[in-house]
Amino acid sequence: MTAGYNFAYLDEQTKRMIRRAILKAVAIPGYQVPFGSREMPLPYGWGTGGIQVTASIIGSHDVLKVIDQGADDTTNAVSIRRFFANTAGVETTTRTTDATIIQTRHRIPETPLHADQIIVFQVPIPEPLRWLEPRESETRQMHAYADYAVMHVKLYEDIARYGHIATTYDYPVIVNGRYLMRPSPIPKFDNPKMDMNPALMLFGAGREKRIYAVPPYTSVKSLDFEDHPFTIESWDTSCALCGATDAFLDEVITDDRGGKMFVCSDSDHCAERSVKNHKDGQEKAA
């Protein structure tokens, strides 16, 4: 552990302040709680909100998994995992089932979470109405009055123009039937996972200085119209490595003549499945 720094880098007063914000966020599902975000050794925009949330809740017995784009070995996930290994000395893992805390950028793991887990999302822009209304003073009022017409107008306009709702990630949801929330830039494929999830979901935006939360077993509904219901992405093919047909697939360009293949974005899920396929294959052969 790096000498000269407190456990998990932040001082205890700061962690307490952040935990108070988290408690308030859990008490008002989907509501953005302002907090005194600190400067961290990683830049704003690179996960400082998620890092501060994790640093405030992590204990020496926790097991931490960090993913970016669903994979454990993308550069930023590596960097953040190392940060906690150095400043907190906690055990880290790539296996979703073994983790007690999962910090993530842009994906929810394919493996269903359980009630002893906390998932921490890195959030760039917390405010779902931001592109429709740039003023914070206005959007705070809109949330207070549950005045979300402007978001439905945007969805209407998408359908009128393209025949479909054009939002595909960071897709807006209503939490607990009350607050409009941005789930962070996860693909809409992952939205259904949030509904009635047994795990605690925490969202940290460092640069924008907001924390919000979805408590376990809370309703999370993606916005839509009755006659244009919310749908998720699908592929015509399966994962080239493990054969999964129900996971989010990344497109990989293999040559300069248009060749491509699709593989699971969730590296742990894919690895587990590959191992299982191999075992099944061996059993069959035997």
Next chain:
Amino acid sequence: MNAISKLTATDAPLLSVRGIGKRFGNRMACRDVSFDLWPGEVLAIVGESGAGKTTLLRNLCGDQVPDEGHVLFARRDGSISDVYAIPEPERRILMRTDWGIIHQNPRDGLRYGVSAGANVGERLMAVGARNYADIRRTAASWLQRLEIDVARMDELPIAFSGGMQQRLQIARNLVTQPRLVFMDEPTGGLDVSVQAKLLDLLRSLVGELGLAAIIVTHDLAVARLLADRLMVMQGGRAVELGLTDQVLDDPQHPYTQLLVSSVLQI
């Protein structure tokens, strides 16, 4: 005087204005204005520039908060609300469902970033409409009523002429079937022939829908055509109030006489 009582709509005026006053710095832009408005009645507020007409309108329709006086409004369920005493969320809902506000410049009353259909459908979505086809159908029918080509409902407002944008603004307000509409120089800035067409349309809509309206205008011809009663303002005060024809044909107050006699007869 905060009377919240249950009276039927025919017993009580739709809107009761008592002693409205608004200050800017040391100046009273309007003061001591009182009148009643009945369901389906159209009142025109006239006077030259600087008389305080627009200030008064803004302080009646919820855009600004008056420094003096009350505005009481009879709700659909018969109860009476003190418009500036009810909580902000309630007032906002009132302004967007039971009231309409037509600005002189459509830029102030439309969303230019979304289509005509979306503009008209917004109020429906604000009160919970969630069926795309229904919203679209309702919006289309209102566009038709305001004589806007339905085939253009997916175009942006900037593609429409000034007169069409104004009609679009009206459609956007009427879609929730408000009972009271505030209009600030609704035909200002339009060509004479376009104005005439719009006035005709307004007159028939007001009649068909039984709308009550308060219209600010400096144009006595507009008042003559649309209004049941007329209130004349000078220097921030109401100097004369009465039936339109009576006030225009037999003005009592010297300022009204001056106004009426200044109008060119063509």
Next chain:
Amino acid sequence: MAYVAVKGGEKAIDAAHRLLAKERRGDTAVPELTLDQISQQLALSVDRVMTEGSIYDRDLAALAIKQARGDLVEAIFLLRAYRATLPRLAESEPIDTSRMRARRRISAIFKDVPGGQMLGGTFDYTHRLLDFSLAAAGLTDPDTTQDITAASADQALPRILGIMGDEGLIQAERRDAAAPPPDLTREPLEFPASRATRLQNLARGDEGFLLALGYSTQRGYGRNHPFAGEIRIGEVEVVIEPAELGFAISIGDITVTECETVNQFTGSKHEPAQFTRGYGLSFGEAERKAMAMALVDRALRATELGEDVTAPAQDEEFVLYHSDNVEASGFVQHLKLPHYVDFQSELNIVRKIRADMENNLEAPRQEVLA
């Protein structure tokens, strides 16, 4: 070619760090920079990094500049991150710039002022011609550069705006004695922002951004008719009053630059005309920053002074949210992080929409009249 899932992120990062260290050092035949060299001969870089990093420590700032290979925004980031871990030992009294031992003090609004116009060492009147003698391998001749001393005011110089204030010509600065000054490094920014909050935000704000905004006000985007009322640079004492002692002690001197602008007057038939004012402050000799800050401070006072807000520099949320270059740099550069999952979703829908068109699915225009 069999696809192998991309691995080796850890190794790549290690290698990148080692390469960075090598590039930072550069050619080993060239002498390594020392912190003293940076602090002395690149003093204005150090001043900027201290100001925007919000720590007064020349050595730390010099170290940050060296580590950041001269990238000042990166150096500011290093100082900020360091600052976030420091314990708070005390809060000082507000520095008293009236008692500054000024090395430079000028005013553009009067030809002469009590205490005089002291130029100090300034770029102001230099001709911007590259001086190739500075490039000579023998370095500069100590005999010719060292035979001048800075003047230093031996008594406190009266504030020019104070003198005007005595005559009632300029609005007084109000002091909100009740509330302690806010701390943006501890609390999030909320609106409407108090003047104290705005000033703290601007003091830490990116010099380039404030410079552009200040410039825009001069060109008509929210013009407030500014004059440089007074600029002073020099040393001030930092004073704390520890509870254990019960009296105030000085813990050292710092160099600051202060700029007060005199701006458009207000008034009416019933209220006597008075000039309005703007304020800027920076560590070290960051004069351009202090001036830009004063222009933007005044622009942001528009609402308070009853002026119409029409220009970006007057827009509180626009200015205060985007002034922090550590936040800005982080978010702009975060675009380099992988976004391929989200992009995959976008690819999906674009392909779908195109497929729909090709299959001649009816556009929704036709749904209109049921």
